[in-house]
Structure formats: structure tokens, C-alpha cells
Amino acid sequence: MCNMDFSRFPLDSQTCSLELESWWYNRLYINFTLRRHIFFFLLQTYFPATLMVMLSWVSFWIDRRAVPARVSLGITTVLTMSTIITGVNASMPRVSYIKAVDIYLWVSFVFVFLSVLEYAAVNYLTTVQERKERKLRERFPCTCGISHSKTMMLDGNYSESDANSLAGYTRNQMVPEEEKQEKMVVHLAMSNESNSSRKRGLRGHVGLRIIQNTHAIDKYSRLIFPGTYIFFNLIYWSVFS
Structure with missing residues (x-):
């Protein structure tokens, strides 16, 4: 019989003892050390x-x-x-x-x-x-599909224009030729764009x-x-x- 401790299994090593005794009470102890692969x-x-x-x-x-x-x-x-x-x-x-x-x-x-x-x-x-x-x-x-947008001129007046018109600086066709240099149409896209961004x-x-x-x-x-x-x-x- 050999009592083994498996607390470190499978990285453990076990030591088992064997005791031999003769008629005249001479004893021989042998220890076996077992290691796992x-x-x-x-x-x-x-x-x-x-x-x-x-x-x-x-x-x-x-x-x-x-x-x-x-x-x-x-x-x-x-x-x-x-x-x-x-x-x-x-x-x-x-x-x-x-x-x-x-x-x-x-x-x-x-x-x-x-x-x-x-x-x-x-x-x-x-x-x-x-x-x-x-x-x-x-x-x-979201109010992205608005059909009209307000247009502000440089003189402070507002006008309604089609939402499909190009954004940016464009010339107002209704303004006479001599006033084209003074009045530029600025499409501010005021169709709640700032509110939507907010x-x-x-x-x-x-x-x-x-x-x-x-x-x-x-x-x-x-x-x-x-x-x-x-x-x-x-x-x-x-x-x-």
C-alpha cells in the first residue's frame, strides 16, 4: 500500500516505501520515487x-x-x-x-x-x-425633405426659391444686369438645416x-x-x- 497525494497532479511525484524485515529483526527500507510523464x-x-x-x-x-x-x-x-x-x-x-x-x-x-x-x-x-x-x-x-427654402440677398431681403437650386453663391436672374454686382443670392438653406444639425x-x-x-x-x-x-x-x- 502506498498513500499518494494528488494535490499537484499531474505535475506531482509520489514516494512509496517498502520495508523488509528478516527473522533476526534486521530491517531494510526502500523508497521508490515515481514521476509522471x-x-x-x-x-x-x-x-x-x-x-x-x-x-x-x-x-x-x-x-x-x-x-x-x-x-x-x-x-x-x-x-x-x-x-x-x-x-x-x-x-x-x-x-x-x-x-x-x-x-x-x-x-x-x-x-x-x-x-x-x-x-x-x-x-x-x-x-x-x-x-x-x-x-x-x-x-x-428629421425634416430633410423640404420642398422650399428661403433665400436671403445681401441687402437683407428674403425670397422663396426652389429647394433643388444649387447651394452657394448664385446670381439672381430677376436682378437687372447693372445690379448683379451688388445683389448676390445666398442660399442659406434655412429649411431647418441648422435645427437638424443641432x-x-x-x-x-x-x-x-x-x-x-x-x-x-x-x-x-x-x-x-x-x-x-x-x-x-x-x-x-x-x-x-
């Missing part, structure tokens, strides 16, 4: 788990409006990590403490699960943004922060998730190897 576990456990975590990061580069793609990718990685954890635990003796492989697999599972929650946050903020923009459009309807600016100001936050989540996740996972691997392998 880590390559098998790297290939069957660690490498697939790392690939699943890296695969979950692909969703950060997918458009946030592609809901089926990002949701399917997140669910697939979560289910695959659950399968890996179940398979490893099925081949292990039932112990009441946490093993080293459990730490690695469950931390990897947390990273995969957080990537799903990350998209949930992005999708929620996008929905809030669209809802606010819809309310603003209903409150401030309303668009208001909508942009309200929705800008949400848009930036929505993009910032994916943008920063591309750096935070890989950096944190690499930092975890450095600590893990330095402690248990």
Missing part, C-alpha cells in the same frame, strides 16, 4: 483547454451585430471545456481536495465563460443605444458615450483577456512545475 497530459488536457480559451477570444473580432456567430462560438467553447473537465475527473480517483489540473481547467473555464458574458454586455449596451436613438428620432423627427448633434452626443463604451469593451477585451491568461500561465507553471 507530463507530455501525455499536455497533449490530452492542457493543450485542448488552452485552444478553447484562445478560440473564445475570436468573438472579440466578430461584429457585435452578428449575434448567431458570437453566441454559437461562446456556447461551443463552454460545452467543450465542460467535456474536458468531466473527462479528466472521470479518469481520476475521487479525492476531497483540489488538484493542480483542476485549477488550470477551471480557470480556463472561467475565461471562456467571461467571454460569453462580455458579449452579453456588448449586446445589452448596443440594444440600449439603439433604443435611445429610436426615441430621439421619434421625439425629433438635433443630430444632440443624438450623437447622447449616443456617443454608449457607442464608445460598446466598442471599448471589445477593444480592451482583446488585450485584457490574453494578457491575463498569459500571466496566469506564468504563475501556474512556475508554482507547479
